[in-house]
Amino acid sequence: MNFKRVAAIAYKEWREIVRDRLFFSLAFVVPALLMVLFGYGLSLDVENIPFAVVDHDKSAQSREYAYRFIGSRYFRFEGYAINETQAARLIEDGRVRVVLVLPPRFGRDLAAGQPVTMQTLVDGTFPSRAMTTKGYVTAINAAFSLGSIAQAVSQVTGLGRDAVLAQLTPVRLETRYLYNQSVASIWSLAPKLIMVILMLSxxxxTALGVVREKENGSIFNIYASSVSRGEFLLGKLAPYVAISTANILVLWTLATMLYRVPFKGDFGFFLGATLVYVLxxxxxxxxxxxxxxTQVAAMIVTMIVTMIPAVLYSGLIIPIVSLGSGARAMAHLMPAMYYTDIVVGCFLKGVGWAALWRPVAILAAYATVLYTAGYLLFSKRPRT
Amino acid sequence: MNDTRLWWMLALRRFSVMLSKELKQLSRDRVLLLFILYAFTVDIFLAASGVTLSLNNAATLVQDADRTAASRELLGRFREPYFRITGEALHDRAALAALDRGDAMVVLSVPDGLGRKLETGEPVQVAMQVDTTNSVLGFLATSHAQEIITRFGLESALARMGLGGGASANLPAVENEVRVWFNPNQEDSWFMGISEMLNIATVFAVLLPAAAMVREKERGTVEQLVVSPLTPFGILFPKVVSMTGVILVGVAISLFVVLIPLFSIPVKGSLGLFFLVSALYVFTTAGLGLFAATIAHNLAQAGMLSILIIAPMLFLSGAWTPPEAMPEWLRGLMLVSPLHYYLDIAFGVLLKGQGFAELLPSIAGMTSIGLLVFGGGLVLFRRQFD
Incomplete structure (x- = not known):
């Protein structure tokens, strides 16, 4: 390996990139712009869920039940519906996502100390949202139900309602949120966006850089020259790795400055591990x-291989544990999942080499395999 | 009269020549064809079979300092599908290390004296540490734990007051049956499968025509086309039509080979309408690709520009995250994304059985974007050779 030749190839590639002004600026603009768009857009918070109420009872109790939802910041009241048919149409049109159906005798049964069964319809078109919505509905219902029981017990025993309430909830859950104390969705999102964007760009x-020479025919200059395969690939890739390294810094700055995500880990370790990921x-x-x-094929293959797995099989939106077997195998085949552990560990947990050596080692092995395969498959005398 | 007929025949002939040129060019790239096939079958199969968007089995470590029947009963309620107790943490440091490594997501600590205090009615606190690096999972785990603890507390309190057991039926509790619609069992595979199919169609709809156009520019063959009697429309239209055809075939394959037979997606609406709208969608989206192609001078530029178009379209379409949570300005931006409308239409036709009348606003929105983009693209294309 002659490093002078590597440097010459790298310099040639660099000049080529820099002279293409639009491409050069896009190489930096695209990652930064995506970071901004996704940071604001990919929010996983579920708030302002539009809902309607079908009240067959129209009693004080049924109105009070509905008010528990109307007053919540998670729900947005869209009005009363006359019957289930109308409510169903509201859901079908996507105007509301939740409908509460309060049965006749709701108030009377409760006042008589009888249990009541009611129904809630949730639009299941978006399963993750439906799950979270179900969680909110259950919580509000539990609170109402508890209050109603407390009322009844206080009438029987003659104790005050608040005292009964305290007695009915003898066990309290003391929750401590670790790593992300305010459960801010942007804190868990922004570090993973670095993972996604470094997977996209x-x-x-790189793919376009090499195939371009193939399609233009300029690669025959290389085939005919004294440059070896390794020297060519190394020199060819160096400028792209350099650009991506600069992008690491840009993305890190955006995450910490724009989104104010705390960086608790060791910056040197983060940079090193991210470089392995970029490789x-x-x-x-x-x-x-x-x-x-062809470049067309290069573009499409790269996009399908990287973009969709980087989102679906990396833990960005769907945690790895919730993946089925096929998708989980896919996740383990892609580097994104391992890097997610690293970047989240560095930003939020503040852990370093001791906790994260395994993913770093896997990524290093991964890179070695990729480069070896690329080296072996690249031939200076291709069959044409 | 004769002149118009002649003109039409010529236009048709030119169109068919250009169309067969485009199709031949595409069919000669074997790797590309194979990959299109892969994307529309295996990739969609993986997404549909593999992904469930629900919380499954949060790995839970327990610390039981009480070791009574009550504490065992309480911890026993933390079970699947929401929690999976993976073991016992001997001391705080071990628990924290497991959380640090990501081996556990939740650590539950039951204090000494839980059983005794429950009998006397004294308040008692159960501590829970949650890894909230994933905020949604953290929220769901907390809310499920809260539900379990409240119910446990209520039952033991009622039992102590002599109101429990069979008598609990006589308390004014509200039982809320939550029914999830359209996908009664939250068949995530339908949702993921369909949205993956739409995503793949989007990727191809932007990239294929853009790439085909820029390639002509890069190789200089576009000069030949420009000096031919073809109009700019006559050059662009066959390109888009051929790519639309290929993509529609892909969609048909994924629908009839993967989604319907393997995942039994109920096609409630009209398939004819679905394909008609899909053609319209691919057309519109292809217009976006051509827009990028007229700006770009080489494929590398076109590639980066199409990432800039495709990534926000896919990520922010509302398929992966709730649009209600987006800020106002981004939601406004998404109104110009054709995928935003196509998603509504596709789910409406396939899962909800909606017809043309109900989908008219979405279809109109998509069409107007298409006309705008295509018109703009034509003007730009013409201008670059003047």
Whole structure:
């Protein structure tokens, strides 16, 4: 390996990138812009859920029940519906996501000390939202139900309602939120966005860089030259790794400054581990570019291989434990999942090498495999 | 009269020549074709079979300092599908280390004297530490734990007051049956499968025409087209039509080979309407790709520009995260994304059985974006050669 040749290739590639002004600026603008858009847009908070009420009872109790939801900041009251048919249409049109159906005799049965069964319809089109919504509904219902029982018990025993309430809840849950004390969704999101964006942009840059030479035919200069395969690939990739390294710093700054996510870990460790990750994702681009012949194919293959798995199989939106077997296997095959552990650990948990050596080692092995495969499959005398 | 007919015949002939050129060019790229097939089958199968968006089995460590029947009863209620007790933490430091490593998500600590205090009616506190690095999971785990603890407390208090057991039926409790609609069992696979299919269609709809156009520019063959008697529309239209055809075939494959037979998605509406709207959607989205293609001078630029178009479209469409939670300005931005409308339409037709009349606003919105983008693209395309 002659490093002068590597440097020459790298310099040539760098000039080529820099002269293409639009491409050069896009290489920096795209990651930063995506970070801003997704940080604001991918919020997982569920608030202002539009809901309607079908009140067959129209008693004081049924109105009080509805008010528990109307007053909650998680729900947004859209009005009363006359019957279930009308309510069903509201859900179908997507105008409301939740409908409470209060049966006749709701108030009378409660006043008589009888249990009441009612129904809540939840729009299941978005399952994660439906789950969270169900959680809110259950919590509000439990609070109302407890109050109603307390009322009844206080009438029987003659104790005050508050005293009964205290007696009915002898066990309290003392919750301590670790790592993200205010349960801010942006804190858990922003570090993972670094993972997604570094999965999108470096492979794309790299794949296009190599295939471009193939399609233009300028790669025959390389085939005919004294530059070896390794020297060519190394020099070719260096500028893209450099650009991505600069992007790491940009993304880190956005996460800590714009989104104010605390960075509790060791910056040196973070930078090193992220560099290994970038080498991995660049390696994916390299492998794609060696396998395909046209830039069109390179673009599409890279995008399908990286973009969708980076979101679905990385723990960004769906935690790995909730994945089925096929998807979990997919997750373990992609570097994104391992890096998620690293980036979340560095930002929120403040842990370092001791807790995270395993994912870093896996990523390093991953990168080695990718580069070896790319090196072996790249031939200076391709069959055409 | 004769002139118009001649003009139409010529236009049709030119169209068919260009169409067959585009299709041939596409079919010669074997890797690409294979990959289109992969994306519309295996990839969608994986997404539909693999992903469940619900909280499953939060790994839980327990610390039981009480070791009475009551504490065992309480901890026994933390069970699947919400919690999975993985073991006992001997001391605080071990628990914290497990949380740090991510081996456990929840640590529950039952204090000494829980059983005794429950009998006397003294208040008692159960401590729970939750890893909230994932805020949604943290919230769900907390809310489930709260529910379990409240119910446990209520039952033991009622039993102590002599109101429990069979008599609990005579308390004015409100039993709320929550029914989730459309996907009664929260069949995530339907949702994930369909939205993955729409996402893949989007990726191809932006990339294929954009790439085909820029390739002509890069190789210089576009000059030949421009000096030919073809109009800009005559050049762009066959490109888009051929790509639309390929993508619709892909959608049909994924629908009839993967989603309907393997996941029994109930097609409640009209398939004809679905494909018609899909064609319209691909057309509209292709317009966005062509827009990028007219700005870009080479494929690398076109690629980066299409990421800039595709990624926000997919990520912010509302398929993966609730649109209600987005800030106002982003929601406004999403109104110009055709996927935003297509998602409503596709779910409406396939799962809800909605017809043309109900979907008219969405279809109109999508069409107007399409006309705008296509018109703009044509003007730009013409201008770059003047």
């Amino acid at each position: 470096p492979p794309f840059l 991995c994702t660049t390696g994916i681009g390299l492998l794609v570019s060696v396998l395909v012949r």
